[in-house]
Amino acid sequence: MKLRxxxxxxxxxxxxxxxxxxxxxxxxxxLNPVFYQRWLxxxxxxxxxxxxxxxxxxxxxxxxxxSPWVSRDPETLRALFDAALATVDVESAAMxxxxxxxxxxxxxxxxxxxxxxxxxxxxxxxxxxxLRDWLWRALPSCAEADTRYCIPxxxxxxxxxxxxxxxxxxxxxxxxxxxxxxxxxxxxxAWPESPSWVRRVWYAPLLALALALIAALLVPGRKRxxxxxxxxxxxxxxxxxxxxxxxxxxxxxxxxxALLGRPFSAATVELFAVSxxxxxxxxxxxxxxxxxxxxxxxLPWLVLIFEGWPARLFAVVGVLAALWxxxxxxxxxxxxxxxxxxxxxxxGATPTPWxxxxxxxxxxxxxxxxxxxxxxxxxxxxGAFATNARLLGCYQTAPEPVLALDAxxxxxxxxxxxxxxxxSFPALALMNRAANALPPAVFALSHSxxxxxxxxxRDLYVYAFPSWARVLRSRVSTFSRIQTMAFVDGxxxxxxxxxxxxxxxxxxxxxxxLWLLPASESxxxxxxxxxxxxRVLSGAADxxxxxxxxxxxxxxxxLEGHSAPVRFITFAPQxxxxxxxxEGGQWVLWNLTQGVKVRQRHPALDGALSALLWEDxxxxxxxxxxxxxxxxANLTMQRLRVTDEAVTALALDASGAxxxxxxxxxxxxxxxxxxx
Numbered sequence: 001m002k003l004r005x006x007x008x009x010x011x012x013x014x015x016x017x018x019x020x021x022x023x024x025x026x027x028x029x030x031l032n033p034v035f036y037q038r039w040l041x042x043x044x045x046x047x048x049x050x051x052x053x054x055x056x057x058x059x060x061x062x063x064x065x066x067s068p069w070v071s072r073d074p075e076t077l078r079a080l081f082d083a084a085l086a087t088v089d090v091e092s093a094a095m096x097x098x099x100x101x102x103x104x105x106x107x108x109x110x111x112x113x114x115x116x117x118x119x120x121x122x123x124x125x126x127x128x129x130x131l132r133d134w135l136w137r138a139l140p141s142c143a144e145a146d147t148r149y150c151i152p153x154x155x156x157x158x159x160x161x162x163x164x165x166x167x168x169x170x171x172x173x174x175x176x177x178x179x180x181x182x183x184x185x186x187x188x189x190a191w192p193e194s195p196s197w198v199r200r201v202w203y204a205p206l207l208a209l210a211l212a213l214i215a216a217l218l219v220p221g222r223k224r225x226x227x228x229x230x231x232x233x234x235x236x237x238x239x240x241x242x243x244x245x246x247x248x249x250x251x252x253x254x255x256x257x258a259l260l261g262r263p264f265s266a267a268t269v270e271l272f273a274v275s276x277x278x279x280x281x282x283x284x285x286x287x288x289x290x291x292x293x294x295x296x297x298x299l300p301w302l303v304l305i306f307e308g309w310p311a312r313l314f315a316v317v318g319v320l321a322a323l324w325x326x327x328x329x330x331x332x333x334x335x336x337x338x339x340x341x342x343x344x345x346x347x348g349a350t351p352t353p354w355x356x357x358x359x360x361x362x363x364x365x366x367x368x369x370x371x372x373x374x375x376x377x378x379x380x381x382x383g384a385f386a387t388n389a390r391l392l393g394c395y396q397t398a399p400e401p402v403l404a405l406d407a408x409x410x411x412x413x414x415x416x417x418x419x420x421x422x423x424s425f426p427a428l429a430l431m432n433r434a435a436n437a438l439p440p441a442v443f444a445l446s447h448s449x450x451x452x453x454x455x456x457x458r459d460l461y462v463y464a465f466p467s468w469a470r471v472l473r474s475r476v477s478t479f480s481r482i483q484t485m486a487f488v489d490g491x492x493x494x495x496x497x498x499x500x501x502x503x504x505x506x507x508x509x510x511x512x513x514l515w516l517l518p519a520s521e522s523x524x525x526x527x528x529x530x531x532x533x534x535r536v537l538s539g540a541a542d543x544x545x546x547x548x549x550x551x552x553x554x555x556x557x558x559l560e561g562h563s564a565p566v567r568f569i570t571f572a573p574q575x576x577x578x579x580x581x582x583e584g585g586q587w588v589l590w591n592l593t594q595g596v597k598v599r600q601r602h603p604a605l606d607g608a609l610s611a612l613l614w615e616d617x618x619x620x621x622x623x624x625x626x627x628x629x630x631x632x633a634n635l636t637m638q639r640l641r642v643t644d645e646a647v648t649a650l651a652l653d654a655s656g657a658x659x660x661x662x663x664x665x666x667x668x669x670x671x672x673x674x675x676x
Contacts, residue, residue: 002218009215010227013208017235017294020204025239025290027202029283029334030102033095038334041437043278045271046090047469050081052267060265079432082467084131089435093118107194116181123173225304232298240291246284249277285332292329296322391642392657394668395428397421402661404445407653413466414649415445415452416665420466425653428669437461437468444485444494447531451491451508455482460496462508476511478504488529488536488550495536495550497524503538505550515553519546528569528578537578539566545580547592557595561588568612570619577633579619581609587635601635613650620658622647628660628670642668 029035040046054077058066066072093115100112122128208231215227245251253276256269264272296319303315330336397414404415411431412423417439422431442455445465452465458481462472480500487494493514496504501522505515519538526539534550543562548555564584571578577598578590585605589598607625614620621629626643642660649661658670 006215006218006227009211009218010230013211013215013227013231014234016204016208016211017231018238020208021235021239021290021294022242022287023201023204025286026283027106029286031099032334033099034336035282035334036094036098037091038282039275039278040091040094042281043274044469045275045278046085047082047467048271048274050078050085050467052271053081054078056265056267080131082432082434089122105191105194107196107199111188114181114184116177116184119180120173120177123176128169128173222305225301229298229301232294233302236291236294236296236298238291240288240295243284243287243289243291246280246287248284249280251280253277282334285329286334289326289329289333289335292322292325296326392669392671393428394666395423396664396666397423397430397433399665401663402649402665402667403440403443405649405651405659405661405667406445406447407651407657407659408448412651412659412667414661414667415440415443415465420452420468422466432466434466434468437463437470442482442485444487446487446491448491451487453485453487453494453508455485455496457481460494460506460511462494471509472511476506483524484527486527486529486536488531488534493534493550495527495529497527497538499523501540503536503548505536505553515550517548517553517555519548520544526566526569526580528571530571530575533575535571535575537569537571537580539569539580539582541565543582545569545578545590547578547595557592559590559595559597561590561597561600562586568609570612570614572614573616579612579614581612585609589633589635599635603635603637605629605639607646610646610648611650613652615652618652620650620652622650622660626662628658642670 054074057077058072058074063072071077097112097115100109103109104112123131212228212231216224219227253273256264256272299318299322300315303312398416398419398421400417400419402414402416406413407425410425412425412428414421414423415436418436419433420436421433423429424431436454438454438456438461440452440454444453446452450465451462451471453460453462455461458478460472460476460478460482461470463469464471478496478498480498480502482496483499484497485494486497487508491508494506494508496506497519498504501518501520501524503515503517503519503524504513505517506513520540520542522540522542522544524538525541526537528537529535535556536548536550538546538548539562540546543560543564543566545559545562545566546555547557547559559580562580562582562584564582564586566580566582568581569578570580576591576593578592579587580590581587584602585608586600586602588600590596591598605623605625606627607623609621609629610624611622612620617632619629619631619633621631623629623639624646626641626645626647627639628642628647630638630640643662643664643666645666646663647660648663649659651659653659660668660670662668
């Protein structure tokens, strides 16, 4: 009789243990600020919500109720929402408010702080200025539309435009904040009070332990330990398998229409499905970690039933294996902290009046208005150069280093340390700005500026540029730290230079490995790629440069001529020559067809080389002292001081304009050559 009662109590303890373990893990996740950040990043919720709103709002709101100063075009609206819904700000708010709302819903804390003051501060701060500026640029001309919201016909009336902008924006923000406050007040009033039994759920582990102990007292001898081990093993097995299935997308999202009995738009259904999968992808590893830990705790009790060293050895091996499994899954779980959020940075671009400039000699000399930092004097042409280099203007989106930039399809796309932005060219008006998903310490920007790859230690991430929507869905981890990266063949391949001297060549969309090339025993320190034929140059810490054929995955040449680590490499446009620069300041020109050194120089520079570019017949370089270098194939050099800060990025436009990014975040445009 006692054995039957003990069996029933053990079975009941197992069921309660499963419920308790799953509940506590879910509760821990929901009260953990990192959970919300991981969930937002896993689902790309901000980017997807922007796209959904841009498509859905024009369909849901009739044209007669639509504001006359906002376009109904989805692409224009997407740019507006991308600017308004800054990823860093949304993540920060979710991490702060999510746990507070959950604790209040469970009856464990007082009502959370109201969100209205944060929204008001957001709209009246730097991000609000960005939105105001964006909306104002979207207004029609008063010559075409007789409405209150239009741009004066005379673009020189800067002060009037600025005053009208400010007054209009203050009225709009006041109305919007009042509506938000009303909606938030209604939500607080309508939120149901948490049932009292919810707070008793957290005592389930104590109930399971009590049932297991009573069962153990009813069983004689060594068998009593089964009553304690079985609930732990059962809970660990069921919860762990559930977590594994969640990670593998075994649980399809339910139909939200049938679930809530309400009609929803297609975009809402899609967002729900994405959010569901992201929720399971975040909770899955956490459940699996919790299940493995429960198994690790249950094994020693089970071994107490047996005697002898084989049983003890089995217990030790089992516990070590479980702990190893936890260590492997820890970086994927909510238990693992993420890097702290970077604060949203202020915008450096500004108020009217804006200085007037003329474009390069090869463009139509039309006046353009370029945003610059407040107080910046009107630029004037400078520099006595045969190439007639002259300053055309500068602008600044954020006070942070410019890491890379490119001018493509009538746009200037800029990657900075914390933000990404797009400007229309040649007006250089800001189109949109987004916070970087990851700090790009090691990065690569595709030639068309359509993708950006970012590495953190051994992990690779690929995002669409500049929206930071994830392109690479599965995480790629190399077996050594990623030192440098470069896109090749129009973005179809991505080359990773590793610390152990290997080159990984992968597909950016899938992470599939194309080639694994043993480049050197020294760390790879520099890469350059050429699209046709697809080739890559790798420079190593031992000073050796190697040429690779990416069609066959073979080494074509070993170029020796440096006595210091190679820091910069660039192909000539035709791919038959290359230029490499080492840490000691030695410049070497290579003939790749013959695999020989053509010439070398050690130019005297103010500061070290910080950027290198070879396009057409012109080699451009930038230095940490702020000089722009002009070099030809003979490595004959001229220099021009273009900034008081380090030059960190270079790009050359087809019109002959050079875009120069600096460590302080300023981007200056120079007319460096007159292209035919």
